[in-house]
Amino acid sequence: MRRCLRLSAPSCGEDRDLVTTSVPTRLPATKNSTAEKLLVAASELMIERSSIEISLSDIAQKSGANAALVKYHFGNKDGLLLALLERNAATELSNLEYLLAQPITPTAKLKLHIGGIIRAYYRFPYMNRLIHYLLHETKPECADEVSKFFVAPLLDFHRRLLADGFSRGEFRATDPVLFYTSLIGACDHLFFGRHAMSRATGVGPVTDEVCRQYIKHMETLICGGILTQAEEAVAAG
Numbered sequence: 080m081r082r083c084l085r086l087s088a089p090s091c092g093e094d095r096d097l098v099t100t101s102v103p104t105r106l107p108a109t110k111n112s113t114a115e116k117l118l119v120a121a122s123e124l125m126i127e128r129s130s131i132e133i134s135l136s137d138i139a140q141k142s143g144a145n146a147a148l149v150k151y152h153f154g155n156k157d158g159l160l161l162a163l164l165e166r167n168a169a170t171e172l173s174n175l176e177y178l179l180a181q182p183i184t185p186t187a188k189l190k191l192h193i194g195g196i197i198r199a200y201y202r203f204p205y206m207n208r209l210i211h212y213l214l215h216e217t218k219p220e221c222a223d224e225v226s227k228f229f230v231a232p233l234l235d236f237h238r239r240l241l242a243d244g245f246s247r248g249e250f251r252a253t254d255p256v257l258f259y260t261s262l263i264g265a266c267d268h269l270f271f272g273r274h275a276m277s278r279a280t281g282v283g284p285v286t287d288e289v290c291r292q293y294i295k296h297m298e299t300l301i302c303g304g305i306l307t308q309a310e311e312a313v314a315a316g
Contacts, residue, residue: 114152116142118163125205131160131212157217160209161224167203168229171195175236185244186306192240193301194294197266201290204270207263234259241305250305262301269293 120142124133135156139146153159174195178188200206213225237255244250270285285293 113144113148114162116144117149117152117159118166120144121159121163122167122203122205125209126203129204131205131208157213157221161213161221164206164209164213164225165228167206168199171199172229172232175232179236179239179243185240185247185249186302188240189244189302189305190298192236193262193297196262197269197290197294197297200266200270201285204285207267207270233263237262244305248307251307253305258301258305262297265297 117138120138121133124137124141125131135146135149138149138156138159149156149159153162175192178191181188210225210229214222234255237258241250241253241255241258245252
């Protein structure tokens with residue numbers, strides 16, 4: 080049976096067009112309920128504290144499970160954090176191939192992708208700090224896993240989308256690595272940098288409205304730099 084799938088997470092209170100695909104509307108739940116409780120507890124703690132500095136005892140207390148179960152299910156805390164990142168990123172990353180296959184313009188795909196990535200960070204604002212930690216402050220095996228399930232698929236998607244847009248005359252020639260850096264870096268700074276800005280200038284928290292505004296801002300900023308003049312005129316109506 081074919082279903083309608085949102086190509087970006089339905090956060091920020093914003094409706095997006097539905098695109099028909101054969102993807103399930105949700106990923107299967109984690110098989111082990113205790114493992115899932117530990118992941119949920121870690122996620123909630125990092126959101127509450129605006130920090131990834133949480134201990135096994137914190138996670139155990141929050142989840143109601145024994146700290147020893149972290150080692151049983153994930154090996155160690157880094158294993159739990161790696162599983163959490165993979166779980167959080169899974170929905171958006173699983174949609175990339177389906178988004179590329181949709182019968183819509185590269186410009187429309189680009190806008191859906193921008194919104195989807197920002198919404199993923201809105202839901203899990205600690206995500207980029209977790210990526211940095213796992214890439215740079217853990218064992219090489221963890222860094223390899225993050226590169227394999229997060230960085231590489233996103234870079235490949237950007238490369239293919241940008242190449243398609245260029246071949247169709249919609250996009251200027253754009254380096255996919257620089258594009259990845261711009262988009263992911265912008266997400267990081269909205270949610271991590273905003274915490275620092277709030278201390279310095281009284282900037283408020285990221286709300287649904289701020290998230291919607293940021294999606295629109297990034298669409299305008301990125302499309303303004305990438306779209307050809309002809310495509311800009313079409314987008315402007």
